[in-house]
Amino acid sequence: MSTYEDRLKALREELARRKLDGFVVPLTDEHMSEYVGAYAQRLAWLTGFQGSAGSAVVLPAEAAIFVDGRYTLQVREQVDGTHWSYQSVPQTSTADWLEAHAPDGGRIGYDPWLHTRTWVIAAQKALAAKGAELVAVDTNPVDAVWPDRPAPSAARLVVQPDELTGKSSASKRADIADWLTEKKADSAVLSALDSIAWAFNIRGQDVDRTPVALAYAVVHADATADLYVAPDKIDDGVRAHLGNGVRLHGREAFEPALKAMAGKTVAVDPERAVAAIFEALSTGEATLIEARDPVVLPKAIKNEVEIAGHKAAQARDGAALSRFLHWLSVEAPGGKLDELTASDRLQAFRAEGGLLKDLSFDTISGAGPNGAVVHYRASEETNRILEPNSLYLVDSGGQYQDGTTDVTRTIAVGTPTAEMRDRYTRVLKGHVAIARAIFPTG
Structure with a gap:
């Protein structure tokens, strides 16, 4: 489809075919991830919005896109305001907007694999005030009208060796098993991708x-686990690493397995698991315990090996950034260096240091006014020269095998004005103040 207007029209026709009066389109995946694969970029495909957080609601005669303050400028540049109204989060939630705009007695669709149960309850309550109904769909209507939708990645899994993690997977699963015993639960469902990786x-x-x-996982009180992942992603090395205590299944087996847990007591995190997981377990007559994902806290408490890896990654990254800043001081004053060239050179310096697997996010390389655009992403259309006597913002990081980095610098190209010095100093003083602040318990 050639235009975003055509895509919106096609979705409305699909909703009408399904006898739905609206549909909610979040920017997430079946794992409630902040960053998603290309196959799950439904919001971007439908609207043109390229930010990392947002959602949309489509009704027969109106449509709204919801973004937070980071994307106030970006959404207006990327999404056509003649077809979409701009809504600010958290001032206006999708549930609040539906309460005000959904047709009386209407049927509003949602994909239960893309929303938490907390959101579902809030939306149901909001729609009840209009006599409207929230309807779970079996298949996503956006997918039905997205003809060239990418397939999920088929990339192989990679083993993160124990010498970098400081603790074996078997030992971690044993800790989760102890937690389950304390909770008097048989199993815990892990659906957050970072939890499964850890x-x-x-x-x-x-x-x-x-x-x-x-992938999905279910860890049991005997320290065994079931891992649900596409078979083609597993090689002999990964299979040997996981060992006999981990049973492997295709992703498609996950929902039926949940429905087969009758009589089991299962722990699920309502903030990290989608509504469909709760529905499958309830259908299977499992006893549900709402509890925080048992990986969240231990993952946050780094062991000595992880701390050493983090320090090594920071040192390596710092050296790359220092080389970049020196290079920038030589090249930028000439008035010919642009945002994309600077970003590419910084990535090259990181790669030369070793163990770099990827960037930790798309580099924010903003010259002059582009530096004021939160989460700005330079492109051929927006690429600016780092002009003399201006400011240049670079926010970047690396995914190293032993650690992840994220560093932001505001750089004066040439001689900064008095106003630039004043604003820079105020921000610096704010950072110093927050770093010295003592926060009360709780």
Whole structure:
């Protein structure tokens, strides 16, 4: 389809065919990920919005896109305001907007694999005020009208060796088993991709800039686990690494397995698991315990090996950034250096340092006014020269095998004005103040 207007029209026709009066399109995947693979970029395909967070609601006669303050400028540049109204989050939620705009008695569709149960409950409550109904769809209507939708990544899993993790997967699963025993639960469902990567000491290449693999897992109180991942992603090395304590299944077996857990007590995190997981377990008559993902806290507490790896990655990254800043001081004053060239050179310096697997996010390389665009991404259309006597913002990082980095610098190209010095100093003082602040418990 050639235009975003055509795509919106096609979706409305599909909704009418399904006897739906609206549909909610979030920017996430079946794992509630912040960053998603190309196959899950439904919001971008439908609207043209390229930010990393947002959602949309499509009704028969109107449509709205919801973004937070980071994307106030970007959404207006990328999304046609004649077809979409711009809504600010958290001031206006999708549930609040539906309460005000959904047709009385209407049927509003949602994909239960793309929303938390918390959101579903809020939306149901909002629609009830209009006598409207929230309807779970079996298949996503956006997918039905997206003719060239990419397939999920088929990239192989990669083992993260114990000498870099400091703890084996078997030991981590044993800790989860102890947690389950304390909770008097039989199993825990893990659906967040970072939790699965940590618990099984595996990495992937299924999401740009994030080394995770598309998978689900159920860890049991006997420290065994079931891992649901596309078979083609597993090689003999990964299979040997996982060992006999991990049973392998295709992703398509995950939902039926949940429905087969009758009589089991299962822990699920309502903030990280999608509504469809709760529905499958309830259908299978499992007993549900709502509890925080048991990986979140131990993953955040780094062991000595992880700390050493993080320090090594920071040192390597710092050296690359120092080389870049020196290079910039030589090249930028000439008035010919542009944002894309600077970004590419910084990535090259990082790669030369070793162990770089990817960037940790798309480099924000903003010259002059582009530096004021939050989460700006330079392109051939927006690429600017780093002009003399201007400011240049570069926010970047690397995904190294032993650690991840993220560093932001504001650089004066030439001689900064008095106003630039004042604003820079105020921001610096704010950083110093927050770094020295003592936060009360709780």
